[in-house]
Amino acid sequence: MRPLAFAAVACSVWLASGTPALAHHSGAAEFDSTKKVALTGVVTKVEWTNPHAHFYIDVKDPSGTVVNWNFELASPNVLIRNGWHRNSIKPGDTVSVTGSRAKDSSNYASAGEITFPDGHRLNFLAAEDPAK
């Protein structure tokens, strides 16, 4: 790998792994970074809103019961500048999502990485390839 290409990859890994320094509230006051979730489901709703965008997915639990989860993203102004589009995730999409669960243990989490069946990824803060 050429040094510059390696540097670009290293930067994106570093930036994707950092704790987003996002206002308007303390992330640690809302989410428990030790309570990781990894879920796959079908998107039921997207809220392209402030102070955070949200998307909801239906997930089947081990007993077959469908549970709806709410995942929080950064705000649209941040996402747009980082390569997201309001239609980057749509109702009907099947996605696998990692994240940190809310401290109150509700079905609510801060999204980490979102992976689509074709392998392309988005995260809380950015599209995998902001140029797209």
Place this chain on the structure above:
Amino acid sequence: MTKRIVIAVLASVCALTAQDSSKPKTGNIGLYRNQLLAPDGPAPKLADGTPDLSGVWLGGGASDADISNPKSLKPGSEVVMLPWAAELVKHRQSKEDPEASCLPGGIPRGSPYPWRIVQTPTHYFILFEGNIHSYRQIFMNGKHPDDPDPTWYGHSIGHWDGNTLVVDTVGFNDKFWFDYKGHPHTEKLHTIERYTRTDLGHMSIEVTIDDPGAYAQPFTTIGHATLMPGTELLEYICQENNQDLPKLSGPARGPGGQ
């Protein structure tokens, strides 16, 4: 320590990557990736010789996690709270932060969102994209009213000291927090901001905070803003869908829990 070294090396590599990338230069600015960077060049001036601060900027505020962090203070400056203020900070809760309710962060609390300065002959305006979507107005060469009504952003008057814009503000209410930790202030708060565009793409901002109602001595924060020539302000109406507030719990603290 190892983590710090890795981060420092990655930061250097990222900076080099930004410099070596396609022209015009692009790089990361704050949270924002692959942004157009300002070319090298001197700080511009208006036709009449007044320094031109206009543009979309990012950063420059004090640490929004903790204003007493030495990294956001001028060397030699120290935040010394009066006993009542220190006691209050001990008991404040995250959900009580006005910013969590989409109310202003005041001065000089930092924010991850861009802001714009607009200069007219009589008024300068600071337009905030976020935290909150609002504005400040600075009356150039004006006078403070004798008895200003206490407000979130206070009453600001400005003048030029050489190439530095000096903004003097009084008339604050006592509601906003200086940071996530909950450093308070009173209506006696008086701020003096000094904006100096050091070159085309950068501005230093020093803010002296004098509040004898809450602090034993004045202190000065320092910040550095970066021009974002490739972006415009976007809408950020925080009140629209604030699902977070009822879910916040625990003592007031920074974004990462520090």
